[in-house]
Amino acid sequence: LRLTASRSFSSSAQRYNDLNDRQAKAAAVGPHKHDASSPSLSVTAINHNGDISHQNKGTHGDWVLFHPVYAPEELKSVEVLHREATCFSDKLAANLVKFSKWGYDLVSGFRHKTIPPGTDMTLEQLREGGYVLNEKQWLQRILFLESIAGVPGMVAATLRHLQSLRLMRRDNGWIHTCLEEAENERMHLMTFMTLRNPSIFFRAMILGAQGVFYNLFFLSYLISPRACHRFVGHLEEEAVATYTKCIKEIEAGRVPEWSDLPAPQIAIDYWRLDPNSKLLDVIYAVRSDETSHRFVNHSLANLDVNTDVNPFALQEPDMHTKGKKIAFERPESEQYFKETRDMLRKVSADS
Amino acid sequence: LRLTASRSFSSSAQRYNDLNDRQAKAAAVGPHKHDASSPSLSVTAINHNGDISHQNKGTHGDWVLFHPVYAPEELKSVEVLHREATCFSDKLAANLVKFSKWGYDLVSGFRHKTIPPGTDMTLEQLREGGYVLNEKQWLQRILFLESIAGVPGMVAATLRHLQSLRLMRRDNGWIHTCLEEAENERMHLMTFMTLRNPSIFFRAMILGAQGVFYNLFFLSYLISPRACHRFVGHLEEEAVATYTKCIKEIEAGRVPEWSDLPAPQIAIDYWRLDPNSKLLDVIYAVRSDETSHRFVNHSLANLDVNTDVNPFALQEPDMHTKGKKIAFERPESEQYFKETRDMLRKVSADS
Numbered sequence A, B: 001l002r003l004t005a006s007r008s009f010s011s012s013a014q015r016y017n018d019l020n021d022r023q024a025k026a027a028a029v030g031p032h033k034h035d036a037s038s039p040s041l042s043v044t045a046i047n048h049n050g051d052i053s054h055q056n057k058g059t060h061g062d063w064v065l066f067h068p069v070y071a072p073e074e075l076k077s078v079e080v081l082h083r084e085a086t087c088f089s090d091k092l093a094a095n096l097v098k099f100s101k102w103g104y105d106l107v108s109g110f111r112h113k114t115i116p117p118g119t120d121m122t123l124e125q126l127r128e129g130g131y132v133l134n135e136k137q138w139l140q141r142i143l144f145l146e147s148i149a150g151v152p153g154m155v156a157a158t159l160r161h162l163q164s165l166r167l168m169r170r171d172n173g174w175i176h177t178c179l180e181e182a183e184n185e186r187m188h189l190m191t192f193m194t195l196r197n198p199s200i201f202f203r204a205m206i207l208g209a210q211g212v213f214y215n216l217f218f219l220s221y222l223i224s225p226r227a228c229h230r231f232v233g234h235l236e237e238e239a240v241a242t243y244t245k246c247i248k249e250i251e252a253g254r255v256p257e258w259s260d261l262p263a264p265q266i267a268i269d270y271w272r273l274d275p276n277s278k279l280l281d282v283i284y285a286v287r288s289d290e291t292s293h294r295f296v297n298h299s300l301a302n303l304d305v306n307t308d309v310n311p312f313a314l315q316e317p318d319m320h321t322k323g324k325k326i327a328f329e330r331p332e333s334e335q336y337f338k339e340t341r342d343m344l345r346k347v348s349a350d351s
């Protein structure tokens, strides 16, 4: 409970400073007017494709964990970063991500062709030549990646939960960060899903990929949680790079179908966006989320997974840190945790 | 976020009504002074056996989901109830619980012998004759049951999460209730664990039981989520009965070792108990939690798991309902959800 509150304040201090106590509370924990607008308990599956973004259709539930809320400068302070592996298991994790990416690009027919400088090709020609993705290809790429990205956090949370149960010892606060990541990825998927109803073939591919990946990741996490968090760290590097590319393309006018598309309602609710936000704003928020995952997972992989406290259990650094730094080394994590604890203790003593 | 807030208000309205706005906020979402008292990031496993309940040792993290907080009358309004099965899968679920209980009693050497009326046996004689459990037997029974009880919620949450990812459709708010249940059970275990450091043999038994139960429940939930929630509903009936028996025994002075034992610190933090609370107060709170699980799982088992919204996503009824009613039938759930939604909409419109 406290976690949520302090994290919200951390990543959106600018927003809340302008509000009075009551407004701040409403923004942080208050109900949204449209949250309870489902007319009936029964929501058919068909309602969930597209209609969910309209009020009074589908369910606008606000039963999510932590809502990330970003200040405008935070959204822009994200850099594409890569961590160089040194030890064996880190190299293995990094290469597994490279290999998976190569495999996915192959299967999906994606080619990394650079646009010839000074070209006079039209957008249509660029698309036909395989230089740029069209909006359907972007969406397909995003949907696939997000449906996979929701798996690791849930596996990690499950296995840490089960370990806490069977060893009868406390978890040191890792479970919630993992659950938040899993839910956050699922919200990405739910957001982009509103843009399109995927084909049976595409759905079958996702189903198969999940079956394989869930089981592989489950077994790997049993063997080496540290290497698994490193793997996710590298996966998130790719996610940040992909969304950065996507943002550039939209801003360069090369995905005109998305230039003026309004943000889906579910995204406005989740990231507390302005009601007039565009899809581009949503993608900026998603990229910031991926940056958090990159930072958090690489930092966790620098810790002792069995005995160290999760340094982000109480609060996470904001995007000015996470966007420019690939991870905390272990001593940095320790210092960060101490500082957060002292700060919260002080707040608590003052109130 | 909103969920937590409104649930807190629901199950402890009496407490919060006496507080002003600021106090209520602090009680609901504010930091605890002792929450951030870990002196270092590194917490060794050894610290977790017992020491965790003392301040400045171990970690007092407040990174849990929903904290149940109960008013005194709620704690007393719990009845031992049983739902009669009618259809085949309900009967199967009920009998599986009966069978598991029988098997566990057999393995643990537990006999249901009634104390002869008007007996003049001393407590020692009653214990030796197998009429009453001693405090070690009570603890063993509780630890085993709690380490198993944390599994179903996590499995249900995982499978609903994965389904949402692979079918790319919303979950309708079930995941969080399942996660809360899993965490709540784990907190029960962490609480009772502070009373004793179990033997290697007992730990091995728990390890084996979890391995079998996790996989069986996972497969069963893939086949029939409805039957699984029913199974958990019956399991929780047993939990309520067990804790009710335990409370009676303590109050009758037949577990003298526990009569005056103070509540572990972790329990005081989690249920927001008075600092001078006793273990008995903790067991009352735990019994209320089990009553919630009984009610919620039986109610969920009365719904269509694929298309119905979780009626408890926004708020749960308080113990005066959950303690005396085994479950909501589907129309009752629908009505409850509508009422909650309208109430929250009104609150939101007024503020």
Ligand SMILES: [Fe+2]
Pocket (backbone or CB within 6 Å): A146, A149, A184, A185, A188, A239, A290
């Ligand atoms: Fe994502």
Ligand SMILES: [Fe+2]
Pocket (backbone or CB within 6 Å): A149, A185, A236, A239, A289, A290, A293
């Ligand atoms: Fe991510």
Ligand SMILES: [Fe+2]
Pocket (backbone or CB within 6 Å): B146, B149, B184, B185, B188, B239, B290
């Ligand atoms: Fe329990």
Ligand SMILES: [Fe+2]
Pocket (backbone or CB within 6 Å): B149, B185, B236, B239, B289, B290, B293
């Ligand atoms: Fe329970």
